[in-house]
Amino acid sequence: MSFNALIRKLLNKPDNSRSVAKKRLQFALVYDKLEVKDDMLEDLQKDLVEVISRYFEIDRESLSLDIQRCEGSSALILNTPIVAAKHRKNNHEARAGA
Amino acid sequence: MDGKVIVVTSGKGGVGKTTVTASIGAALAIQGKRVAVVDMDIGLRNLDVVMGLENRIVFNVVDVVQKKCKLKQAAIKDRKIDNLFLIPASQSDDKSIIKPENMVWLCNKLRREYDFALLDCPAGIEQGFKNAIEAADEALVVCTPEVSSVRDADRVIGLLYAHSITPKLIVNRIVPKLVEKGDMLSHVDVVDVLSIDLVGLVEMDDAVVVSSNTGNPIVQQKDSKAGKAFNRIAMRLDGHPDLPVEDPMAHDSFWKKIGKKLGRKKQE
Amino acid sequence: MTIPQPPVKLKGVGDSLWITMDASLPAETLKQELCKPFERLRHLAVNARVVLDPGESQADDALIEDLRAFLQQRFQVGRVSGPPKARITPAADGQKAAETGNNAQNAWLHHSDDTLVIAGRVRSGQKVEARKHLVILGDLNPGAEAIAGGDIIILGSLLGTAAAGQPANENAIVLGLDLRPTQIQIAGYVAAGASSSSGKKPEFASLKDNQIVMADYLKDNIFKRLAWPEIR
Numbered sequence: 001m002s003f004n005a006l007i008r009k010l011l012n013k014p015d016n017s018r019s020v021a022k023k024r025l026q027f028a029l030v031y032d033k034l035e036v037k038d039d040m041l042e043d044l045q046k047d048l049v050e051v052i053s054r055y056f057e058i059d060r061e062s063l064s065l066d067i068q069r070c071e072g073s074s075a076l077i078l079n080t081p082i083v084a085a086k087h088r089k090n091n092h093e094a095r096a097g098a
Numbered sequence: 099m100d101g102k103v104i105v106v107t108s109g110k111g112g113v114g115k116t117t118v119t120a121s122i123g124a125a126l127a128i129q130g131k132r133v134a135v136v137d138m139d140i141g142l143r144n145l146d147v148v149m150g151l152e153n154r155i156v157f158n159v160v161d162v163v164q165k166k167c168k169l170k171q172a173a174i175k176d177r178k179i180d181n182l183f184l185i186p187a188s189q190s191d192d193k194s195i196i197k198p199e200n201m202v203w204l205c206n207k208l209r210r211e212y213d214f215a216l217l218d219c220p221a222g223i224e225q226g227f228k229n230a231i232e233a234a235d236e237a238l239v240v241c242t243p244e245v246s247s248v249r250d251a252d253r254v255i256g257l258l259y260a261h262s263i264t265p266k267l268i269v270n271r272i273v274p275k276l277v278e279k280g281d282m283l284s285h286v287d288v289v290d291v292l293s294i295d296l297v298g299l300v301e302m303d304d305a306v307v308v309s310s311n312t313g314n315p316i317v318q319q320k321d322s323k324a325g326k327a328f329n330r331i332a333m334r335l336d337g338h339p340d341l342p343v344e345d346p347m348a349h350d351s352f353w354k355k356i357g358k359k360l361g362r363k364k365q366e
Numbered sequence: 367m368t369i370p371q372p373p374v375k376l377k378g379v380g381d382s383l384w385i386t387m388d389a390s391l392p393a394e395t396l397k398q399e400l401c402k403p404f405e406r407l408r409h410l411a412v413n414a415r416v417v418l419d420p421g422e423s424q425a426d427d428a429l430i431e432d433l434r435a436f437l438q439q440r441f442q443v444g445r446v447s448g449p450p451k452a453r454i455t456p457a458a459d460g461q462k463a464a465e466t467g468n469n470a471q472n473a474w475l476h477h478s479d480d481t482l483v484i485a486g487r488v489r490s491g492q493k494v495e496a497r498k499h500l501v502i503l504g505d506l507n508p509g510a511e512a513i514a515g516g517d518i519i520i521l522g523s524l525l526g527t528a529a530a531g532q533p534a535n536e537n538a539i540v541l542g543l544d545l546r547p548t549q550i551q552i553a554g555y556v557a558a559g560a561s562s563s564s565g566k567k568p569e570f571a572s573l574k575d576n577q578i579v580m581a582d583y584l585k586d587n588i589f590k591r592l593a594w595p596e597i598r
Contacts, residue, residue: 017307017312018311020312021310021311024147024150024152024311024313025147027152027153028147028152028153031153031155032143032189035188245508249507252489252490252491252507252508253489253490253509255489256492257491291505291508291525293487
């Protein structure tokens, strides 16, 4: 083993390529699982709109659903302008009817 | 002038196609050419990871073929090397999503935009392979000095000839010590059976593992035997086809050479 | 002065009638020329498979369609097709080698003479079949298959599988200059691989007492003992 590698091992420095690889791998795996087919996002949007409409009046036209990715994390972002909250009584009826 | 589309294939999986594609692409770009490397392993992408560009993917080759984006939008510029672009595979589709007609269209576009387009072919001989070879101009067959790899390479060579593509051979992961001991096929045996033009011999090199861990190109690592071999292969593909192929077995130390001579005398 | 080629030539290839024609001529002329050989064939042409080969000239699909309709209606032929398509690629070095490879494979399919002699390397995944005897000037790679009704003679290395004497000719032999097969079959008998001592010298395999035995061809040439030459 070269002198450099020996020193690195003794001081337990984490910048060897193995740790770099592990970090990249963790990110890549999460990223891969996030890649979704277009129709999946559309169906999700439809379902979400339906569920939210049971509780709130929403402006369906202005609703947007997206997956946001940035270094190290990811998020599902849903933007829904709310017009008004629905009355609780209606809720139970809506649920029974649905 | 039109560019060239070269498919890198092997039949057997795990012999180093992706490393070869990324490295030769990098070497050609360093030599001044405008190069695109395309990952044709739909559903199992890895060319992006090897090149360290996995966190830059916005569009992929399926988006291009389905006209959801332009070719330029999907092409990711390499972090370190100018003129090198990656068109990644999609991870959520499977290989049936691209049809041979799509490939003809795609390769025409690639020829207009780039001097060289290297297609990283998936393992196997099914739809993914058929798509990748559909409109290619040339083929590089990668194999290791192992019986199963050579047999699969032979099959693939037959299929390439039937598709009117003349393949050239790269023998990868050669371990000179084992060849010397007689425990590994020599590249001479491999070329004998496969009988196609040899365009490069690449020695097994630990630096390749480090390169793929960090996403840094092997051709830029100092003192990497594999890196030097890939550079020579790129030169042969781009205007110097007669550059002699270096035999890894010839890099013997002085004492080893003496030892070999004495050993030979004993056998005779 | 060049000898004028007949615009239409007919020959039997395999199980079909192969028509070489000059597609630059107008359809009417071609139809008239086609009448000549087909009229002579009469009932032999009924339900026959016909291949229309424009050769060097280009034939568009409309012409093939036209001639197909004509032949089927007039002479009651069976299927009519164009020649097997070869791919058009931008010229590359060694393109010739690639194209010949493609055509050779088709040539094997149509062959029906007694002995098939081919030259070249038979690669993994490829199969060569001969009705009677098979001679290969070249190697049979591991993963490749050779099947013959009679003998298989390989003037090169036999590394793949060879099945001679199919289906029931027990006199057939498999001969190779470098016999290291994956498997040998003679008639209904099978033998796996060969011992490590084989290879690098001409050897042949034959059936003796219901077993496949390999012998050195130069030392144990059983054929030398025959009193006079026999047809195999």
